[in-house]
Amino acid sequence: MADADIDVVAVVLRTQASIDALIAIKKALPEMKVGAGTITSPETLKQALDAKADCIVTPAISESLIKHLSGLTIPVLPGISTTSDLLLATEHGYTEVKLFPASLSGGPSFIQAMSSLFPQVSFCPTGGVKQQNKENHLSLSNCFAVGGTWISTKVWVEQKQWHNITEACKHANS
Template identity: 55%
Template sequence: KVGAGTVINEAILQQAIEAGSDFIVTPAVSPKLLTALTKCGVPVLPGVSNTGDILMALEYGFEEQKLFPASLAGGAPFVSAVSSVFRTVSFCPTGGVSESNKMDYLSLNNVFAVGGTWVAKKEWVAQENWQAITDSCIQVIK
């Protein structure tokens, strides 16, 4: 599957859909963007950074959300704290998540995945070193 990230408005969303994106990821939410996302026809992971964002995304029907930037939004303690209020919401924290702290998040019941740049370093992508990225991904899930 191939997705489009950093979707911040309807124009980018439309470009991503026309390009054949299988899913959409946003760094933030707004009522206008959430309205468009509910109509786009592919799975969406809207980005949230506080309880107001979480509630807004939930009101639009999004129970799986990306917490970004996780480290600045309160990290694993924040994710844990909101679990009692937003019982149906699960998160994919990104932004400040690393190999050394990923388990702080993954050990929480309301986290279904994490994202981090350590898995696919910029130089590996630039060098088209797909094996290094594959090996890194395998190491992460062990």
């Protein structure tokens, strides 16, 4: 990813290996901003902070989780999938949110519809975003980025096909 000039990545924290990967990336590539994703509890948040994550990304929000996120000095991208979630996020001062799962939550149509209700909010859709449909999202003025697993498939990682990941990242940036 770094070879393709990607300077921000999010590691989903679903196993201990994910924490180890976050730490290893930060050590090997100190200029890379490494976020911790899939933060769903105070415990995973603590693990991410202990691993020195540069930002926090959640797949969803709740009153309880948002209380733990408030006051952090690093950026937070709370996950939303409904207008109620979006209202909760904005009530806590968030103006950038993750739409997840985008493909099941309305995708570009939802993002576009929210532009008049929440003009101060920008979106980063993930979940169902692919190379073939990323421009449908990115063409919207209130969409600042997209996330997707197409740039790093499980098979490529298992088979150490790093060049495929680099090429997919280059293509995603074009």
